[in-house]
Amino acid sequence: MSGDARVAARGVDALRRGWPVAVRGPSATLALLAVETADAGRLAAFDPEARAGVLLSAGRAATLKLANQVDAAVPDSPVLVERAPWLDFDAAFALADPARDLATPLKGPYRAVPDPDPVAAAAALRLARVAGLLPAFFVGDAVVEVTLTPEDIDAHEDPARLLLATRARLPVAGAETAEIVAFRAPAGGDTHVALLIGTPDGRPPLVRLHSECLTGDVLGSLKCDCGPQLNAAIHGMAAAGWGILLYLRQEGRGIGLVNKLRAYALQDQGYDTVDANTRLGFAVDARDFKVAARMLALLGQREVRLMTNNPAKAAALGAAGVTVVERVPHKAGENPHNEQYLVTKRDRTGHQL
Numbered sequence: 001m002s003g004d005a006r007v008a009a010r011g012v013d014a015l016r017r018g019w020p021v022a023v024r025g026p027s028a029t030l031a032l033l034a035v036e037t038a039d040a041g042r043l044a045a046f047d048p049e050a051r052a053g054v055l056l057s058a059g060r061a062a063t064l065k066l067a068n069q070v071d072a073a074v075p076d077s078p079v080l081v082e083r084a085p086w087l088d089f090d091a092a093f094a095l096a097d098p099a100r101d102l103a104t105p106l107k108g109p110y111r112a113v114p115d116p117d118p119v120a121a122a123a124a125l126r127l128a129r130v131a132g133l134l135p136a137f138f139v140g141d142a143v144v145e146v147t148l149t150p151e152d153i154d155a156h157e158d159p160a161r162l163l164l165a166t167r168a169r170l171p172v173a174g175a176e177t178a179e180i181v182a183f184r185a186p187a188g189g190d191t192h193v194a195l196l197i198g199t200p201d202g203r204p205p206l207v208r209l210h211s212e213c214l215t216g217d218v219l220g221s222l223k224c225d226c227g228p229q230l231n232a233a234i235h236g237m238a239a240a241g242w243g244i245l246l247y248l249r250q251e252g253r254g255i256g257l258v259n260k261l262r263a264y265a266l267q268d269q270g271y272d273t274v275d276a277n278t279r280l281g282f283a284v285d286a287r288d289f290k291v292a293a294r295m296l297a298l299l300g301q302r303e304v305r306l307m308t309n310n311p312a313k314a315a316a317l318g319a320a321g322v323t324v325v326e327r328v329p330h331k332a333g334e335n336p337h338n339e340q341y342l343v344t345k346r347d348r349t350g351h352q353l
């Protein structure tokens with residue numbers, strides 16, 4: 001792979017700190033300032049003549065009735081909105097964040113202008129997701145310190161970079177014989193962990209791919225079923241004699257905690273979990289389960305009995321070289337608050353509930 005993961009890691013760090021980055025595509029290099037971490041002063045320094053347009057996701061463009069401006073050849077391509085004189089920093093933030101639509105009625109009219117490099121623009125939105133930020137940027141032509149390419153982001157997201165970092169005994173509630181194994185990529189990125197429960201007995205282990213959910217796992221949120229599913233997985237593995245829980249740092253199905261909470265704010269306005277993600281400008285499910293296959297490979301496991309209701313997880317593991325010999329249904333924690341969430345999983349994201 002030709003990209004450099006470290007350059008992408010610098011880009012992620014810069015965006016989170018409100019520094020501009022540049023993304024070099026096949027036809028142009030875009031200088032980008034993330035709307036979420038900017039402020040009026042940083043914007044003025046980045047773009048003294050107030051000419052920088054605002055790059056938005058296709059999903060957000062659809063809400064703004066700019067969908068007809070989306071490049072037909074690339075259906076999910078971002079849209080560059082012209083910088084009208086009234087489009088100051090606050091107006092741009094309102095443009096970027098759909099969760100504020102009720103509080104901040106949108107101005108307009110908006111006009112899309114040609115995007116100098118749709119490949120670089122799409123890479124920029126991807127980098128925003130990796131950084132856990134709103135997918136929205138000011139796009140200018142400033143000279144910027146960190147320049148990266150789409151291939152650098154590919155390298156950063158490549159699960160083959162993940163290595164086993166360390167392991168230790170970790171008795172947990174429900175499984176006293178357990179070991180924790182941490183995985184990390186040297187060039188940066190998330191630290192994922194596996195909890196090895198019980199004692200290998202020659203059979204394929206019970207395996208659970210658990211995506212991080214701070215609200216459900218830690219705070220006991222009733223909006224989802226994550227906490228009870230986590231608990232049930234540990235108890236199920238202990239009862240079976242052996243199993244592997246992969247705790248994947250894919251908060252909010254890969255969009256990060258703050259963006260998930262924005263999706264919750266949209267759900268408070270009546271959108272379901274699928275439409276909330278789309279309106280924010282993200283895929284319905286941004287997770288990449290190849291990372292789980294890599295962890296299983298590093299643990300020497302090629303065959304698993306997978307605890308899930310989500311056929312896409314089994315398919316993704318299969319495609320990444322792990323044989324799912326059995327899918328074990330994994331239901332837990334239904335309550336009146338998550339009833340609609342579970343109905344949406346069944347009806348719109350193919351979960352077998």
Ligand SMILES: Nc1nc2c(ncn2[C@@H]2O[C@H](COP(=O)(O)OP(=O)(O)OP(=O)(O)O)[C@@H](O)[C@H]2O)c(=O)[nH]1
Nearest residue numbers: 211212213224250251252253260263273308309310
């Ligand atoms: N973006 C977003 N993420 C959510 C929402 N509710 C839960 N999540 C995240 O979804 C992940 C859990 O995945 P789910 O889609 O509920 O279930 P699954 O893992 O696909 O399927 P199972 O294996 O059957 O549990 C966790 O990372 C949660 O933080 C939501 O409304 N929006």
Ligand SMILES: [Zn+2]
Nearest residue numbers: 213216224226
């Ligand atoms: Zn949850």
